[in-house]
Amino acid sequence: MFSVLYSFSQKEKDSTSIALDQSPIIANKTLVKKEIDPLRPSKAAFYSTILPGLGQAYNKRYWKIPIVWGAIGAGVYFYVRNDKQFDRYRDAYKSRLAGFKDDEFYGLISDDGLIRAQEQFRRNKEMSLLITFGLYALNIIDANVDAHLLQFNVDENLSLSPHYQYNEMENTSDLGLTLNFKF
Structure with missing residues (x-):
């Protein structure tokens, strides 16, 4: 003995329904588009050329400033040293050539040792100078590239994201990628 009960309601809204606003939802009003400034990378590079780290400050990457100053400062320190x-x-070598025997290395280092030490420290000094100029150039390049990347579009209208979905018809799960591109 089975009974089937059908009921119909004449009400448009019942107590469990949620009233929605009739105006359409527009998601584009919430998006803020920034204009691309084509001179921004060149300004950042120019500022870093004037004062190392200033281009990073212009790009609002303040954490890079101590790294830039430390790197260039280390290069200058080793050059001076x-x-x-x-x-x-x-x-000491010049005083020995003049005939004096009162230099600080007399009796410890021979004349050939003084010549080799001069060659070594000259080479180290030149390497320190080259490395310092390389770090200075790297500072300029970093400011320029960072300014370019700040203008890169990474909003939600352009995204590639993985998704997981359970397929009820086949009782399996599906993995995939979703590419969103909205105008």
């Missing part, structure tokens, strides 16, 4: 050592050994 190697220059002082070179001068010490050169002055």
Whole structure:
């Protein structure tokens, strides 16, 4: 003994329905489009040329400024240190050539040793200078590239995202990629 009960309601809304606003939902009003400034990368590079780290400040990458100053400062430090050592050994060698025997290395290092030390510190000084100029150029390149990447479009209208979906018809799961491109 089975009974089937059908009921119909004449009401348009019942107590469980949620009233929605009749105006359409437009998602584009919430998106803020930034204009691309084609001179921004060149400004950042120019500022970094004037003062290392200033281009990073212009790009609002403040955490990079101590790295830039530390790298260039280390290069300058090693250049100055190697220059002082070179001068010490050169002055000692010059005093030995003049016939003096009162330099700080007398009895410890031979004349050939002084020449080799001068060559080593000259090479180290030149390498320090090249590395410092390379780090200075790297600072300029970083500011320029970072300014270019800040203008790269990464909003939600252009996205590639993985998705997982359960397929009820086949009782399996589906994996895939979704590409969203909205105008």
